[in-house]
Amino acid sequence: MTRFHATARSVRGRILVHHNDPQQHSGRFSTQFLARSSDGMSRVERRKRDFFSAFAKPQPTAKKQKQDIPTTTEVTDIKDTPDGEEESTDFKLALLSSLHPSLPHEDLLELLLAADGSVDAASALAAKPRSTITTQSSLSTFLSPSSSIVSPRRIPFPLPPIPKFKTLHLSTPSQVPFHAPATLHASFLPAATATQLLTECLAEVPAFGRYEFRLFERNVSSPHTAAFYVASKEMAARHTSRGGYLYNGTTLETVRLFTPTMTAVTPIVERLVNDSIAERVASVYPGGRKLKYMLPEGKWRVTSAFMNCYDGAKQSVGWHSDQLTYLGPRTVIASLSLGVEREFRLRRVAPVTLDPDAESPDTASPPPGEESTEGGQTDKPEEEWRWQPEGQVSIHLPHNSLLIMHAECQESWKHSVHPANNISPHPLANNKRINITFRCYRDALTPDKIPRCKCGVACVLKAVQRVKEKMGRYFWGCQVGNQWRDDEKEEGGCGYLLWAKFDDDGDPIWE
Template identity: 45%
Template sequence: MEEIRKHKPKRVRPSPEAIELAKTANTDESAEDTEFKLAVLTSLHPDKPQEVLLDYLTAYGGSAYKASQAMSSGYDGVVKRKKTAANGYQSSIHAFATQSAEGSGSSSPAVKPLTKKGKTLHLYTPKDVENHTPCSIIHNFLPKEDADTLLKELLEEAPSFERGTFQLFEKTVQSPHTWKFYVDTMDAVKEQQSEYVYDGLYEAQVAKTTPEMLRVSSIVKETVNEEVTRRIRDFHPSGKRLKFQSPETWEPNASFVNCYDGGKENVGYHSDQLTYLGPRAIIGSLSLGVAREFRVRRIVPQEDASSADEQGQIAIHLPHNSLLVMHAEMQEEWKHSIAPAQAIDPHPLALNKRINITYRCYKDYLHPKYTPKCKCGVSCVLRCVQKRRATRGRYMWMCYANYKPGEKGCAYFVWAEFDVDGKPPWAEGYKGNANLPVVDGLEKGVEGGGRTEKGTGFKKDRSQMEQSPRSKIEQSPI
């Protein structure tokens, strides 16, 4: 018996039949679903827990065969994973990065920050994504046939997409990808063309939501609301909504559809515009076609010129047919981008294209007929202070005309008024202004619904807020 213990058990080589079975579930584009692929991997690697198998499956683009090869370095034909010098790699980090939250007094898991300045942390699994970013991701979101039908419909639409033109540092430039805006009814189309303003312009490139987009919208709605409820319960302090987060059901009624044709097309770091979405906006983003890398980074309060965005960045792999939910923490506290890719794996239907639908909930009470207008007569844009510690998290209405190519605005500025549910004074059920300055961790003053600070002392107020240039790409995040 003692002699036997000295020897490690011999590795069991998977049978040729099992390997062939894995090949039949080879890619994310195959007819087999994730559960089938996991069952195959379980039969090949009974010593590995399900979460590890899922990590490998996700990391290898849904290929059960490649995932099995990566885990089985003991037989011929193995393809070992390689760490790239530029980016690094980890298939799963939650096993050693998530710390116990017991006794912390919060329902939110205590997670050790892993990002470092100048480094990119790569996340592949849903568990890691939700633990380290304000996002949730659902792989294989739609049945394969439904995802393909929607992709084909949008590929037919894509030739009509255009590049946005916007003002950047007094220069007129174009967005680095094409896009189109959709709303759910023809009445909404007419409203968008005549009443809503983007970049100081009335929107001409707007169309009625396509049949498949509209059908999928109801599925996205159900999933996003489930994820939001779970996010609040499991990740928010004491399981409560964030300040300014709406208690209403998220109802998608508009969407920006983006097309990235080839690895060079991208979108730089930005936060999405809040003007018609309101504070603590939630967005459901469905990716179709070529897989691309979605990068996020936390915005840190600026103490000096070197302190902004010190925490490095996180890269999330977005495969075909994946739904990314950007939660209420996202737009005010993080920036996101689609990074250029040196090489991409063509998709059977989309070839080199990635199509992305960002479903959004436009609030009726933030219609331009209600929101402030500047001296130019243009409806103002809603922004949030992101970097200046003294005013971080406060919302303001600003002149929009200076974003229009070839024009300068009137520099109008006023602090916005929102209650704890993100509603403005003119909305039914308004509870009084909660968008107040914070001094030593306490809100200054008490509001009972009356007007607060106006735009007096504009130069002083404007110097306290971040003035990063805005472009049309902020309308179409990922």
């Protein structure tokens, strides 16, 4: 007589069925699988009966009988079997797989282990809402922050270094603030609102242009297209009537007004950003106080935005930090991603300075190294050093996600959009990614107030990142060297440099 021997593979999560003659196996096989109880059924037959009865529609029987047969809404712990032995992991995985067919078996195994073998508890964990980021899978996506399995941790300040030449891939929003000065919010807008905003942005893209500037004595163009937007007609008129805003030494001649949906979502962006800033100040920054030069609590607002379009996997942007000229020090930028998911990277290029005005800045001092060349002179060769290069953080930004880059991000970190080998098309945007970077321009840093160098061009605001004695200080410098050239004039500008001064809230002090 032929019988079935079912063996479940827990690692791969599938059941392999072998047709074997029991006479070919040892006596242990016959004793274990063919021994019959008083009801005339073997253990395999009893398990098969219990497995299918777990999903049978409950019959109107007495209360005692109803408790004996588990249903789909109340899966038992499967510990009290007819023969008094605990069911195997394979059998429990089969139950979980039937209850949650969309989850990979590897995830089900992790959940079962986390629940100490309880099918009830594992099923409850699997039913909890998860993050919409699907680039990687981990047990933490199933658990709430209050879960006893994942204990809450305090975000360190400053953040721990990432080993040189290493890339740390972050798979969930909860991991981001522990390794980068940023906060990620997935599924930021209601789905219909995000679709409407993306539709408006795609209609704007054909009129976008590429930014042209000078880099290493060569004319270069940005690898993607972009446009500059402002929130009101008053601000648009102020841009043009006062000489216009500069970017990399070039005037932004075209200033666009926010689209209707951009205007509609502005209050949502402002509320979330201000809440995130307040939470970070209270729980991360030293003493629960804002960093010097940050805006006062609740004062961040949306005044303008750059809208960028990355069309295809190869369009990207290299390592850079956003210019501070009109944003001021310790600025916060909110970056909204729409359309195709792309990889966003950050790496630290300088230590975080708590008080740039102090005689001895409170910064981490890297070991002595090569000669420093930016923004000043060094005293002695043995004291010359550069910040040691660090690794980078990789974050995948899906459609309708908002990344908030916090106050220390632009001064101490650089970011980029990494080229991709291939991308998954978006149903509406196809191969395009739209990125809107909402910004807060300061009223005290309008074009008519920015200092001008000896060349007669408005200066650019930068932070010192390499000179130890002046680490974290800000200066106004000539940016003529960044301008696109159509002639054979001598390279570079006048070398103008003026140290910038600000009050505690980051507004300039002019002398």
